[in-house]
Amino acid sequence: MQSTDAVKSLAPINIQFQNMANELPITLNTGKYTNASGESFSISLLQYFVSNIELISADGKVYTVPQDSSYFLIKQANPQTQTIQLNVPEGRYAKIKFVLGIDSVRNTKPLSKRTGVLDPSSYEGAENMYWSWNSGYIFFKMEGNKITENPSVAGKKFRYHIGLFGGMDKPTLNNIKIIELDLTKKGLAKVRWGSQPTIVCTADVAKMFTGNSTITIDQFGTVMGGPTSALIANNYHQMFKHKTTIN
Amino acid sequence: MRNQLKVIGILVFIVTLLTAATDKLLDNYLFKVPANFPKPSYAFANNPITKEGFELGRKLFYDPILSSDNIISCGFCHNQPAAFTHHGHDLSHGIEDRLGKRNAPPIQNLAWTNRFMWDGGVFDLDLQPIVPITSPDEMGETLPQVLKKLNASKDYPILFKNAFGVSTITTDYLMKALSQFMNGLVSANSKYDQVIRQEGAEFTEEEAAGYKVFKSYCASCHQEPLFTNNQFANNGMPMNQNDLGRYEITLLQEDKYLFKIPSLRNIMLTAPYMHDGSINSIDDVIQHYRLNMQTTTNLDNRFLKNGQIERVPLSDIEAKNLKHFLQTLTDTIFIHNPMFSEQ
Numbered sequence: 001m002q003s004t005d006a007v008k009s010l011a012p013i014n015i016q017f018q019n020m021a022n023e024l025p026i027t028l029n030t031g032k033y034t035n036a037s038g039e040s041f042s043i044s045l046l047q048y049f050v051s052n053i054e055l056i057s058a059d060g061k062v063y064t065v066p067q068d069s070s071y072f073l074i075k076q077a078n079p080q081t082q083t084i085q086l087n088v089p090e091g092r093y094a095k096i097k098f099v100l101g102i103d104s105v106r107n108t109k110p111l112s113k114r115t116g117v118l119d120p121s122s123y124e125g126a127e128n129m130y131w132s133w134n135s136g137y138i139f140f141k142m143e144g145n146k147i148t149e150n151p152s153v154a155g156k157k158f159r160y161h162i163g164l165f166g167g168m169d170k171p172t173l174n175n176i177k178i179i180e181l182d183l184t185k186k187g188l189a190k191v192r193w194g195s196q197p198t199i200v201c202t203a204d205v206a207k208m209f210t211g212n213s214t215i216t217i218d219q220f221g222t223v224m225g226g227p228t229s230a231l232i233a234n235n236y237h238q239m240f241k242h243k244t245t246i247n
Numbered sequence: 248m249r250n251q252l253k254v255i256g257i258l259v260f261i262v263t264l265l266t267a268a269t270d271k272l273l274d275n276y277l278f279k280v281p282a283n284f285p286k287p288s289y290a291f292a293n294n295p296i297t298k299e300g301f302e303l304g305r306k307l308f309y310d311p312i313l314s315s316d317n318i319i320s321c322g323f324c325h326n327q328p329a330a331f332t333h334h335g336h337d338l339s340h341g342i343e344d345r346l347g348k349r350n351a352p353p354i355q356n357l358a359w360t361n362r363f364m365w366d367g368g369v370f371d372l373d374l375q376p377i378v379p380i381t382s383p384d385e386m387g388e389t390l391p392q393v394l395k396k397l398n399a400s401k402d403y404p405i406l407f408k409n410a411f412g413v414s415t416i417t418t419d420y421l422m423k424a425l426s427q428f429m430n431g432l433v434s435a436n437s438k439y440d441q442v443i444r445q446e447g448a449e450f451t452e453e454e455a456a457g458y459k460v461f462k463s464y465c466a467s468c469h470q471e472p473l474f475t476n477n478q479f480a481n482n483g484m485p486m487n488q489n490d491l492g493r494y495e496i497t498l499l500q501e502d503k504y505l506f507k508i509p510s511l512r513n514i515m516l517t518a519p520y521m522h523d524g525s526i527n528s529i530d531d532v533i534q535h536y537r538l539n540m541q542t543t544t545n546l547d548n549r550f551l552k553n554g555q556i557e558r559v560p561l562s563d564i565e566a567k568n569l570k571h572f573l574q575t576l577t578d579t580i581f582i583h584n585p586m587f588s589e590q
Contacts, residue, residue, distance in 0.1 A: 013302070108370065108371075110293055110371070110373065110419075111373050111374070111419040111422055111423075112419050114418075114419075119418055120374075120377055120390055120418055121390035121391050121393075121416070121418040122391070123390075123391070123396050124389070124391055125389065128381075130377075132369070132374070132377040132378040132381055133364070133368050133369070133378050133382075134368040134369075134495070134496050135368065135370055135374050137373065148400070160568050167497060168370050169497075170497070170499070172496075172497045172498060172499060175499050176374070226498070227498055245289070245584055
């Protein structure tokens with residue numbers, strides 16, 4: 001049991017992720033989107049990990065969510081997962097920081113430290129987020145189809161499974177991305193006992209096709225852990241924006 | 248100062264206690280560090296071997312319940328008489344799959360390894376079984392489904408309760424049980440071991456000569472007493488675009504076509520050889536090192552002289568003696584131990 005003081009000083013806050021593709025909200029399978037190269041596509045599966053969350057108050061104090069409770073799998077197919085509920089000290093928060101993916105250390109922990117969304121047995125079928133043959137988590141997964149001009153012809157299937165945490169013996173590809181969002185322009189989060197503010201963020205997944213590198217479905221239909229994954233991760237690093245705060 | 252000393256004293260005491268405790272866990276009839284072996288690398292403190300855990304792991308290892316069609320068990324590809332390899336099969340079944348393109352390695356002395364698979368892509372024995380269980384061309388099952396089947400079975404919930412005191416079977420305990428059995432598979436009773444430990448056995452003249460050859464040309468990679476240094480290397484096998492070895496894990500050019508240096512224990516029992524099972528006999532392996540090694544990308548330095556390939560310069564007699572030595576690595580007690588067999 002925590003002391004009453006400790007319980008009182010922690011108050012609830014939500015972080016909500018609204019997934020978009022080119023400014024449009026995502027509807028799985030039926031929604032039609034266009035990437036930077038003009039390819040039309042639909043999305044059948046979208047999920048990614050958000051972890052290691054920190055909230056930074058207006059006066060610079062950092063609150064780190066206890067690590068064991070700081071792993072979240074955001075699934076497009078499950079709206080409940082799109083809002084993260086946290087308990088943090090009262091205060092006015094001006095910045096949030098998190099990892100898009102799973103930190104290296106957790107990728108190497110024994111199974112007893114991999115519970116909840118980190119349990120390799122927690123994923124059904126296509127929703128799998130763990131690579132067994134190259135031990136490590138998939139950080140970001142998006143699958144779908146290119147839409148061709150003739151709607152009766154199924155377009156090319158695309159699969160983007162991005163992971164890799166930097167290796168065990170010597171430095172290797174590391175696709176872990178740290179995201180920092182400044183809340184000052186669109187609204188500080190005022191956390192106090194008795195209210196429950198929500199920080200609303202958007203995640204524009206179409207960003208993965210553009211930025212430092214242009215990715216087309218035609219050229220890169222399937223990317224799983226190869227060198228191209230770094231280009232995609234560098235692109236989607238820019239996908240989050242703070243939209244508003246509901247205090 | 249006194250207090251500091253006291254603290255240090257207490258620390259040393261605790262460390263000694265802990266070491267004693269671990270040594271005890273490591274020293275029962277199910278697992279003993281052989282006198283000529285180093286300390287194991289497996290984190291036994293998290294998962295000590297117990298009778299209940301070992302026997303449960305063995306039951307799981309031989310039970311096709313871990314596969315989707317309920318036909319294929321771990322033991323199907325890892326047969327005890329062949330030192331837990333898939334004897335006579337160059338590649339395990341399947342086409343496009345990662346496992347399907349590789350030859351099943353022995354399961355022996357795994358407590359002394361922390362890089363598994365030919366490319367070392369798995370770094371914890373407790374994570375290894377997830378590969379065959381979920382690989383579409385091996386056991387083709389999903390983990391949630393396996394746990395559902397186990398939890399719904401008549402005997403497994405009781406066995407897990409007895410082994411770990413848990414009422415629900417989870418990933419963690421499933422893997423711990425399998426690891427307990429696999430860690431118990433220690434092979435250290437070959438003639439070689441008996442000679443080294445001075446238990447009365449002696450090498451013949453040919454074997455002793457072969458041991459010398461081995462130490463000159465092979466032992467830096469196939470290091471005693473495990474007969475592997477647990478590193479990765481390229482030994483001049485023909486390159487195949489379908490399998491880039493260690494590179495597939497690290498994406499580093501210097502790792503292209505590097506494969507895990509396999510142990511040579513029980514080597515006479517584990518044909519065919521190499522990651523792709525492409526060499527059928529030990530004579531052909533020796534011929535490979537003498538004559539057939541190719542100038543590959545990343546061929547190991549030990550096979551290069553002034554940038555030119557230098558194959559292992561063995562005379563016919565030396566080659567024959569080397570084979571005699573390799574035959575001393577067969578551990579018949581290991582392959583016949585009833586504790587390791589399907590019950």
